[in-house]
Amino acid sequence: MAAMKAYVYVSLKRSVLDPQGKTIYSALKKMGYKGLEEVRQGKYFDITLDGGISRAEAETEIARIAREVLTNPVMEDFHYRLED
16 A cells, blocks of 8 residues: 555634734734735644555544644644545
């Protein structure tokens, strides 16, 4: 099996205030950028998986890693995609 890449995106839940996103939003507005409604910040992880597991196993492992290690489930959500 070939190696796979997982791209994991972590962001604050919509119900959680995002002061960093608000600061970025304000800075962008002051710099003259137009058409902005909201900015929310997050985290991104690029994970390379070896070829020793199937796609289904990779999905299970990445979801588990994201849920148990990469996020605070009280405050954050995640989504991911896999590429062969």
